[in-house]
Amino acid sequence: MESYDVVVVGARSAGAATAMLFARAGYRVLLLDRMRFPSDTLSTQHIHRPGLRLLRDWGLLGRLVDTGCPPVRRISYTVGDVRLEGRVPVEEGIDAVYAPRRYILDSLLIEAAAEAGAEFREGCAVNGVLAEDGRVTGVRWRTPGGAPAEARARLVVGADGMRSTMAGLFGARPEREDAPMTCAYYGYWEGLPAQFEVYERPGRLIGVVGTHDERTLVAAYFPQSEFADVRRSPDRAYLEALRTTAPELAARAEGADRVERLRGTGSQLNFFRPARGAGWVLVGDAGCHKDSITGTGISDAFEQASRLAGLVGDGLHDMAALDAALERYAESRRLLMEPRYDMALESARLHVPDERMDFLRWIASDPGSSEAFLSVAVSHVEAGHFAGSAP
Ligand SMILES: Cc1cc2nc3c(=O)[nH]c(=O)nc-3n(C[C@H](O)[C@H](O)[C@H](O)COP(=O)(O)OP(=O)(O)OC[C@H]3O[C@@H](n4cnc5c(N)ncnc54)[C@H](O)[C@@H]3O)c2cc1C
Structure with missing residues (x-):
């Protein structure tokens, strides 16, 4: 043997x-x-910064970039009428997010x-x-x-x-063990240039990022309680989530093409x-x-x-x-x-409490605070995910 x-x-x-x-x-x-x-x-x-750091330390980040994985250098977070936007922070020479x-x-x-x-x-x-x-x-x-x-x-x-x-x-x-809380569907688009974008409203979260072959990945999260409905008609639910959570993105997507089949799961x-x-x-x-x-x-x-x-x-x-x-x-x-x-x-609770909206409005008024807040999303996941909880 x-x-x-x-x-x-x-x-x-x-x-x-x-x-x-x-x-x-x-x-x-x-x-x-x-x-x-x-x-x-x-x-x-999307690979968070600790993962990118390890790829770099292993000598693999450059090889990944050489496969045509695009560096994404701007990030935005939009909840209702509040939008935070900034540069992806530069840390130890890494200045982008990647989503191979x-x-x-x-x-x-x-x-x-x-x-x-x-x-x-x-x-x-x-x-x-x-x-x-x-x-x-x-x-x-x-x-x-x-x-x-x-x-x-x-x-x-x-x-x-x-x-x-x-x-x-x-x-x-x-x-x-804890009960599943969301279900997720995602698809790929051509002709939809994007930065790293997250949109949220109560009960919905949309994540967007550029990937290989000049395609853009757009993912939608729904509560697990809606999974039976969503899986009955995933395309309809996905496009509805885009329209109602990220209207500006949905408008940009009108001139773009969805490619590949929609994929999704309730097994969260x-x-x-x-x-x-x-x-x-x-x-x-x-x-x-x-x-x-x-x-x-x-x-x-x-x-x-x-x-x-x-x-x-x-x-x-x-x-x-x-x-x-x-x-x-x-x-x-x-x-x-x-x-x-x-x-x-x-x-995964997909809640947008009032206190978070107040907090976001407050930091949106200061570009420096906005960038610091957004950098949490890619740099220090332990400090709290900006899409889910204010730090
Ligand atoms: C909808 C969705 C979105 C996600 N988005 C992200 C994201 O944006 N960023 C991120 O970091 N993570 C994301 N994840 C999570 C990420 O995909 C996983 O955490 C990661 O792939 C786990 O890797 P793994 O190697 O542990 O397991 P897996 O990727 O599941 O790999 C397991 C491997 O084991 C093999 N295998 C299984 N059984 C056997 C067997 N009996 N014998 C031999 N081989 C076997 C399988 O073929 C498979 O290749 C997402 C997951 C989902 C479902």
């Missing part, structure tokens, strides 16, 4: 980044995904993992774990041809997303699963999933991958050191994710 230091299941933001970092640390890594790449996934694509198409970003991460020495196998659906004395020691999967295969590993990483098969196999049941699950156990660990959505309204999932996945690889360091071959590192990772993930989870749920 083949033997690795680390087997990573799932090869997108969480898994490919984790595989790359362990491979760069000199470990023998196997990266498995049931999909074949390039492959798209259900996600809008996922089939480009995820392939770029997989390539970086493979360049670092990770062995990538696609079309491989993991369906079992190997275990000895209560410790996970490897995985089983089906090859693209349908043959059973297995590999041993000192550490098995579940990075297989919200509906994680690995969490089920590890017995990692949610330790906290909110939960924490345990981060680790004997011989296994969960990274990304597999371990903690929250409403996508704050758009931090990619960045969160990168940060978790970075913390995991950093904490394990050179301790993978010493079982006691590995277990201690995984425990530290669990605590580090809790500290990272709890505030972001709470912030996502607060934003």
Whole structure:
């Protein structure tokens, strides 16, 4: 049987980044995904500043820009008659937001993992774990041809997303769950140049950002209680949300073309699963999933991958050191994710309280304060998402 230091299941933001970092640390890594790449996934694509910083540190931000991902340098937030607008803040040399198409970003991460020495196998659906004395020691999967295969590993990483098969196999049941609060639909437009724009009214939020191929992504969020209605006629609901929440954007869109099909989901699950156990660990959505309204999932996945690889360091071959590192990772993930989870749920209420309107009117009167407020959205997600809660 083949033997690795680390087997990573799932090869997108969480898994490919984790595989790359362990491979760069000199470990023998196997990266498995049931999909074949390039492959798209259900996600809008704005990467928050902490995620961009990591891409830059990993030597990948320049490569992402070279794929034609446009830098977006202006930002606006509009609620009713109040509009804040400004430049995206420059921080450590990063002066833009980026929203790459996922089939480009995820392939770029997989390539970086493979360049670092990770062995990538696609079309491989993991369906079992190997275990000895209560410790996970490897995985089983089906090859693209349908043959059973297995590999041993000192550490098995579940990075297989919200509906994680690995969490089920590890017995990692949610330790906290909250009811879904929104549903989201998004589409792509041509001929609709845009900055990074957010529009809000009670019960609706519209997010807009430029992406690859001179297309603009426009996403609409609705309360979960309206999901049955929205899914019955998503195009109608989407265009209604645009007209009533962002009339100025809707007017600009009249001369533009919608391309690709509208995508959406009501599965905005909110939960924490345990981060680790004997011989296994969960990274990304597999371990903690929250409403996508704050758009931090990619960045969160990168940060978790970075913390995991950093904490394990050179301790993978010493079982006691590995277990201690995984425990530290669990605590580090809790500290990272709890505030972001709470912030996502607060934003997902889609409330626009009067106090926020008063506050926005007050800072709208001062361009300096407006820019400082808007910079929170891209720089310091912990400080409160401007679309959801005033800092
Ligand atoms: C509507 C919507 C909008 C969003 N907008 C944003 C945004 O603007 N910005 C942002 O940062 N985040 C956003 N997110 C969240 C973001 O997409 C996720 O948080 C992020 O993709 C999580 O990455 P992941 O690697 O943990 O999981 P995933 O991206 O789900 O990847 C999991 C991988 O595991 C593979 N897999 C699953 N099961 C198996 C198996 N048994 N064997 C092998 N492989 C398996 C899958 O094929 C998949 O490739 C959005 C999400 C949604 C739904």
